[in-house]
Amino acid sequence: MSLPVRVIIFILGLMLSIIIFELVRRKKFREELSLMWFTVGIAIMASSVADLIIDPIARLLKIGYPPALVFVWVIFFLILALLYFSVLISDLKGKLKELSQKIALMEYKLNEKHKKPE
């Protein structure tokens, strides 16, 4: 990989990290959730020199085309990220159900209270 390409990849990773930080600072993105995206930003920055590590590993694993190892690695992490978000949605769905039921029951009680003469 040529030096300019390494620099561009590093800058892209850095930009992503700055954007995420800015979103968290402006409270548009929750801190707990941002951690995973910071990891992605750092991973992109690290990938600017990744070939120095990946090429020997690929040779060791007898992978003819070293970038394939990167794709496998990235896809695996993306699947993990999707699973994480599915768990999160599932949790939110459960909470939404509980809240909606409580609101519906409270609304009923409130209406009944207003119906009865004081």
Add this chain to the structure above:
Amino acid sequence: MKYLIIVPAFNEEATIGPVIDNIRHDVSFVDVLVVNDGSTDNTRTMALEKQVKVINHPFNLGYGTALQTGFRFAEGMGYDFVITMDADGQHVSSSIANLVETMEKQNADVVIGSRFLGGDYEVGISKKIGIWLFSLIGEIYTGLKITDPTSGFQLLKRSVFSYLAQGDNYPLDYPDVNIIMALHNMRFKVVEAPVAMVTSISGKSMHSGLKPIVYVIRMFLAILLIWARRKGR
């Protein structure tokens, strides 16, 4: 003894009125609660006009959730028994007496109204296979002969609906043989009683298009989870 009929309703403006009228005509000892599950039509107004209790979900949450809201209401209001009925007019309210009688005679905790016990109700071939399969699984697991596991026409004792009212004890979508298995795990006595059912007045089906295939897979997963989570009361 306080009885509550829970009728979950989603866009059933055409049938909810007649369903309530029939209940009033056939049974005098019950209160009626319509859980309007985020209908976009006049279901709520039609139910209110009939002077029954109406609870409104802010948006559509699914059949199972609507029933669970009803269970929570019944638990909070001190009801002793709950009867669940569909809003599409499929369940014939004159059969309620039979459910109550069966519960008293057999000292059961849950009575499931079966359209196949003594009746000549006809269903499509795919549904017939589904019911047969899930009945078989249910029978192997519980040792009970359940002929109509998909029936939403049921009578439940307070101990049962109080249990189902808690957290995730009731499925969001459609309760089936999985609930019968879960109740069996909790040592509740489940029996069946013959009831009359007619083809839904509204003509809508919960299971159309690709849904039956997804439903069967979903139910297999639910059954597997019930088995994996089993523990005595």
